[in-house]
Amino acid sequence: MDDLRTRGLVLVGCGKMGSAMLDGWLRSGFPASSVWVIDPKPGDWLAASGVHLNEGLPERPAMVVVAVKPQVMDTALPGISELGRGDTTFLSVAAGVTIATFEDRLGAGTPVIRAMPNTPAAIGRGITAIACNAAAQSALPDAEALLGAVGQTVRLDGEAQIDAVTALSGSGPAYVFALIEAMAAAGEAEGLPADMAMRLAKATVGGAGQLAEESTEPPGILRRNVTSPNGTTQAGLEVLLSDRDGLGGLIGRTVAAAAARSRELRE
Incomplete structure (x- = not known):
């Protein structure tokens, strides 16, 4: 988590899931000054939270959390695509968007973690399953710490298990x-x-x-x-x-x- 604090954490989308995660991070003591949020329609609480809201992003943040709906992914990704192909990890909670899709949009070798949370995350009682590509293995502990703000986490053997997770805990x-x-x-x-x-x-x-x-x-x-x-x-x-x-x-x-x-x- 030290790397997240020093290099910065970017949250793209602050709807129900994004808000639940951000609230958990801030309540656990994660500094608001280390968080950049991109959201087209931020609520009043977000503006008063102390995070960097719709401002210029750090040059190489440690992690970008993508919490937008799948249907607006085409709009969201171009604004952060320049952070790909480096050592910034992308953590996605967007249902149905594969790791391969992110690699195609952001560049081969980009560290990508795909997460499947469920709605009890809104009250801190969710459970999230995660899978990643080879480049993101070292970032898994930080991803688990961030997702732990809204409940439990489990590591999958591979992305192929996401469909079963979606059917069991997601639905x-x-x-x-x-x-x-x-x-x-x-x-x-x-x-x-x-x-x-x-x-x-x-x-x-x-x-x-x-x-x-x-x-x-x-x-x-x-x-x-x-x-x-x-x-x-x-x-x-x-x-x-x-x-x-x-x-x-x-x-x-x-x-x-x-x-x-x-x-x-x-x-």
Whole structure:
């Protein structure tokens, strides 16, 4: 991180993901004077944050974090392309934009790290998977430190695994939100007021997720611990985990469909 402080850190795009990362960096003590932000429509908080906002960039910043939407990449890259072909690392959180695309636009040999975060990063509870080209290997610790401001990070064996990550953790929050909606609707159907059913569903999923994450026991053991023989939980699980149309098969098909679509979008 010392290199980032001395040479500078550039953030291109300060939407939801960019803002979450920047807020985490500043709260952790990273100096605002070492950050340059490029954003066409900055909010008031950004203007008051102390960062260099839409100013001339340092000659050779340590890292450029690209946090724009894929559809505006063609507009964003020309303004920073002169930083390619050197020792400035490009860290992209843009979905679907491959390392090869950056190398083509910025020049062969440019250090590039591709990251796949998910939306809980907005509250510091995200998880981000990263892959890189050979030139960026030495920059991975700094990238992990920056992404750690919004949650956990995992290193992939290669970029080919990004499609699976996109389908599992990238799209995964939507699956969980759908589960909450379904649980709340089921509770309401059993006679609970709608607002109470939703509150119970949200707290149950949130609490169970945190318990699974913090426990030293695997989810299978936690599931068995709460399942009394011939009790209510067992009755419910017999339906949820049925061989015919159970949760395992449904989730498997869900993730497979999302992964297939991710592969289609990059081709």
